[in-house]
Amino acid sequence: SMLEAAHENDIELEVSNLAWYFGTAGACEGSLACSTCHVIVMDVNYYNKLEDPTDEENDMLDLAFGLTETSRLGCQVI
């Protein structure tokens, strides 16, 4: 996932110029129980290529700080 890639590469704030990444992400380790892995995808074309978020992801995204049209949970983006 995008979250794993960020962790593996020690990236805290920016993911390949494609997304803005919030804070200390991954508190629930990808089990859709937090929203700390919130990312804002900056490239709309890239956003549109992603699989649609599931209802569970959308529910959790609703709790995220600073939600935008292109917000995703980094742990759910492959």
Ligand code: FES
């Ligand atoms: Fe908790 Fe992504 S790490 S929802």
